[in-house]
Amino acid sequence: MRQHCTLKIGPRIFRIGSDWAAPVRQLRALYADYPMPDDLIAHFTVRLEAARWWRHFLRPSVHINGDHMLPGALPLPLAQGLLAAEMGMNLQLALGERHFLLLHAASAERNGKVLILTGESGSGKSTLAALLGEHGWRLLGDEFVLIDPTTGHAWPFPRPVSLKNASIAVLDAIVPPARFGPLLTGTPKGDIRHLVPNAAALSGMDSPAAPALILFPRFGVPRDVRTMGISEVFIRLTQASTNYVALGEAGFGALTRLVTATPARAIDYPDTMTGLALVEELWSALA
Amino acid sequence: MSAAARLLAALLADPGRVAQVRTEQWPMLLTIARAERLAGTLALRLDGLKLPASVQAALDAARTEAQHNRTTALWESEMARRALGDLGLPVILLKGTAYAAAGLTAGQGRQIGDLDILVPRDRLDTVEAALLKAGWEWVKPDAYDDLYYRRWMHELPPLIHTERDRMIDVHHTILPLTARPKPDAAALIAAAVPLRDGLFALSPTDMVIHAAAHLIADGELDGGMRNLWDIDRLVREFGVNDSHFFTILEVMAQRHGLSAATTRALRLAHALYATPLAAPFRARLSQTDRLFLARILARDCWGRGMNKPFRLGFYIRAHLIRMPLPLLLRHLWIKWRRMG
Incomplete structure (x- = not known):
């Protein structure tokens, strides 16, 4: 995806891709002081996606997808893209974690x-x-x-x-x-x-x-x-x-x-x- | 076609290549493996090899998930055995549950979804009544859908267990009744092999034919990488040391009207996983084969389906091969009117 970043939170690493620049920019700012991951190999992938291509621009709304998905999850407006990213990370961990x-x-x-x-x-x-x-x-x-x-x-x-x-x-x-x-x-x-x-x-x-x-x-x-x-x-x-x-x-x-x-x-x-x-x-x- | 999907296939076929995987390729490999439901399989294939710590952690998780999945699937088949075991009819496990129950390499690390079983068509009523009595109930209590399944499909409308929330698909043959090939369900049942607990599995060659039918003659090629992996494992397990395997496969595929689907699936498995094939099945990929392969590998490094129009083409094809055009139009018309 065009916009992406990799974040480490505790023992888990997330790769977040987005159809828009803003959520990734906000994530980078919010996580600026976090230690960088050692090997950049993410455990989980989060995707912030437009449901249809025109929804990149018109009434943009963010669908939270990734390795693990909940059917029927509601999209968020682009203004809440940062929240969508956080929810996406939570969701990957909640559904995908199998060690802890x-x-x-x-x-x-x-x-x-x-x-x-x-x-x-x-x-x-x-x-x-x-x-x-x-x-x-x-x-x-x-x-x-x-x-x-x-x-x-x-x-x-x-x-x-x-x-x-x-x-x-x-x-x-x-x-x-x-x-x-x-x-x-x-x-x-x-x-x-x-x-x-x-x-x-x-x-x-x-x-x-x-x-x-x-x-x-x-x-x-x-x-x-x-x-x-x-x-x-x-x-x-x-x-x-x-x-x-x-x-x-x-x-x-x-x-x-x-x-x-x-x-x-x-x-x-x-x-x-x-x-x-x-x-x-x-x-x-x-x- | 995606280079990352190809890399996953290469790694499954030859785990020794793991040393050549670059750090930045791992996240996409893991994502595609999850999207194609091959993460557990990958975990077992790479077992014991030197991996970066994050990759090891992700694959350990996939292995745990597969193990749990296997336990649940086998328990569900045991529940079906308890409900149907005394009816005096063969209950044949299909697909993932059968591979796991029979201890086949195709079942190792495999994600298993619903429980699929095959029973004789003339005993469907008995089976249905026994399942309803044992706590399963209809998922879609809708008159048209119900009629549609019963008249045109190869299975009962899906049932779900009230307490365990697990689905069972009761098949009486392996393709919709409306599809052009007419598999010989009686022959499938006659050739089935008993498992330890009184349930049955299809014969090895019928397993391959069923996997091929499911992939080529029924669906829109979703999950094709895993489907071809199943075929690869089955052929390696049963075909390599048995000189009759491919002969029987050829004869039975013909008998079920699935020669074209079976030969194509084997060519694709060979192209993707270097599946060893005997002479009658060995052939160069046709232009159409290449289209199928491109569709099967159309997943990008973020795990998304690539090339929407191309996928749509296969989606339409899936519907056209499932039923004749007039019936399809009637079905779509009824579905469309009810949406309004």
């Missing part, structure tokens, strides 16, 4: 131990992880945590954090503007702005660590902490995984090991600052 057990979760590391935050969209895990990343933690990622079945360790997947709506202002107040991507308005999830993880997160993208705590946050409800049985944790994590079934026995092994070795709590919090304090409190209690 993928959990739809945010994660951060401190003192060589990993905190995993998993929950539905809107639970605040991206915002909490982004804030932790600015407060002495190493951000591993806000979308996927990659569990290595051979070691049990969590690998970073530090894509730019996809901040949505009100959380954009929360991070804008404490992070320099240079680390933000363009504001994307009117997306299917409202306003989105990407936040590039800091230097510690990027330089550490090849360093996995052992999980130490799993939290299931819920935003906008009175503060509460609930212990969970490992069966419940197991089931909820199978629901949070995009490739648990596809990994077969290796997936079962990795998940069993994770839930038996790692304490888990369900946490409810009314606002972001309370949530942050709660996370720190539970983390300190571990030691």
Whole structure:
């Protein structure tokens, strides 16, 4: 394809081709500080394509295709091409990854131990992880945590954090503007702005660590902490995984090991600052 | 025609060439292999060879996927055996599931889709009732489609299992009834060979003929690289040490009215994968063969189908060979009216 680039995020390399220049230009800018891939051999290919040739120019809309595709995925307007590229990369990993057990979760590391935050969209895990990343933690990622079945360790997947709506202002107040991507308005999830993880997160993208705590946050409800049985944790994590079934026995092994070795709590919090304090409190209690 | 697709074919046929693959060629090879559903096959072909780390990781993933796919496919055939095993009729596995169940090299690393089985046409009602009772249900509950399948096609309308969400295609022959060649389904069934668990597979020569019919006489040549790879593996496994193989192949292809399709498929397999062929099948590629080959290899280094008008030509051809023109027009007319 005429426009393309290759990006490395944690242990995976993506080749992104586009029918238009703009999404690739925006990607290059957003990923300017990421380490270059060693061998440039991409694991996954993403294609941002016009459905018909005239749709390059007339009401241009971006179809997200690639090695692995979901039938019936809706196209995005070209103005949201950057989002399309990010979704394309997520999709390749979600559908194509067969080594790591993928959990739809945010994660951060401190003192060589990993905190995993998993929950539905809107639970605040991206915002909490982004804030932790600015407060002495190493951000591993806000979308996927990659569990290595051979070691049990969590690998970073530090894509730019996809901040949505009100959380954009929360991070804008404490992070320099240079680390933000363009504001994307009117997306299917409202306003989105990407936040590039800091230097510690990027330089550490090849360093996995052992999980130490799993939290299931819920935003906008009175503060509460609930212990969970490992069966419940197991089931909820199978629901949070995009490739648990596809990994077969290796997936079962990795998940069993994770839930038996790692304490888990369900946490409810009314606002972001309370949530942050709660996370720190539970983390300190571990030691 | 795409140089990258050719490179994939060359690598499958001769894994030793892996040392000559340049770094920048790998991403396109992986993408084309996935698009042609040959990634698992490539992984097994390159097993044990020295590869860049990213390539090894991608191929390990493809191998895991193929392994999982195989387990699922064989489990699905076991489910069919449990539903149909006591009906006193031969249940013949077709295509990928048959290769895997029979332990053939064609099944190694192969991606397997729906479960395809062949049963005697006069027992279709019994089979259908047994499958419905065992939890399969219609995918397309639509009167016209249903009638269309039952009157003109070589299979029942597709059934899907309520709980496992897997499809089964129940065939009673290997080409639509409306196609010009009329394969001898009774002969296919009579020659079928038993597998360990009481199910059957087609005889080796019929497997090749079926693969050829599927590629040349039925579809629009999508997935042609994999289809020819199946044929290559089958011929190497059964034909190389058996002096009668090609003789029987020739006779049976004629009996099924599929001589032209079979000989063409073998020529194309030879052109792509250097498939060893006996005398009657060895021939230079015709101009038409070259067109077929160009269509089969029309995939660019981003995994996209190349040359839309050319592909459209083969798409139209696929419909014309599946049914006579008046019937095709009637079918399109009905489909078009319902879209409006």
